[in-house]
Amino acid sequence: ETGVTQTPRHLVMGMTNKKSLKCEQHLGHNAMYWYKQSAKKPLELMFVYNFKEQTENNSVPSRFSPECPNSSHLFLHLHTLQPEDSALYLCASSLHSGEQFFGPGTRLTVL
Amino acid sequence: GESVGLHLPTLSVQEGDNSIINCAYSNSASDYFIWYKQESGKGPQFIIDIRSNMDKRQGQRVTVLLNKTVKHLSLQIAATQPGDSAVYFCAENIGGGGADGLTFGKGTHLIIQP
Numbered sequence: 001e002t003g004v005t006q007t008p009r010h011l012v013m014g015m016t017n018k019k020s021l022k023c024e025q026h027l028g029h030n031a032m033y034w035y036k037q038s039a040k041k042p043l044e045l046m047f048v049y050n051f052k053e054q055t056e057n058n059s060v061p062s063r064f065s066p067e068c069p070n071s072s073h074l075f076l077h078l079h080t081l082q083p084e085d086s087a088l089y090l091c092a093s094s095l096h097s098g099e100q101f102f103g104p105g106t107r108l109t110v111l
Numbered sequence: 112g113e114s115v116g117l118h119l120p121t122l123s124v125q126e127g128d129n130s131i132i133n134c135a136y137s138n139s140a141s142d143y144f145i146w147y148k149q150e151s152g153k154g155p156q157f158i159i160d161i162r163s164n165m166d167k168r169q170g171q172r173v174t175v176l177l178n179k180t181v182k183h184l185s186l187q188i189a190a191t192q193p194g195d196s197a198v199y200f201c202a203e204n205i206g207g208g209g210a211d212g213l214t215f216g217k218g219t220h221l222i223i224q225p
Contacts, residue, residue: 004154033212042216045212048211092154094210096210097204097210099160104153105154
């Protein structure tokens, strides 16, 4: 266990659905991240939050909407997704610019 | 193109042998490099890191080498064990002290043969 938990672990949704992914870290870190891992592609950074403030949005479509209510929790709200958005969504946290600890990911399938 | 890449998608080694996984990066401003291991069904797990002011760093059975001249990073695993079977990713960060996202390479799948 890395101290970073993600729920749900698996999610199947239709293109018209709205769902949310949740990430929680118990490490006292100040920074949290969302990454997307698609088959045969490198992990892609989506968003960075530092002390609850979004510091980076890596040109992510608006159908992905992050929320960081506090330094321990991070959400990714999903709406009107496309089948090509099917992937493993990974959350990570770090203390400043140090090592990033990853959660187990949410396997998302968009039908 | 991507900033960080790997030379081989798959590496097959005999159990007990040493493994060397290579990675090339293109951003000269990168000053922090990390190797992650990802097992099936799990998120990436930190193995070892190195900053640009170092050439070599050793951990338990693992060594990371950094050659800034040719922008090359390698991970050496000594006496490879079945539990080492996973996909290995290198990642880089430009740093600067704040929280920054990592840029990952494509990954090398290490296969251990008995």
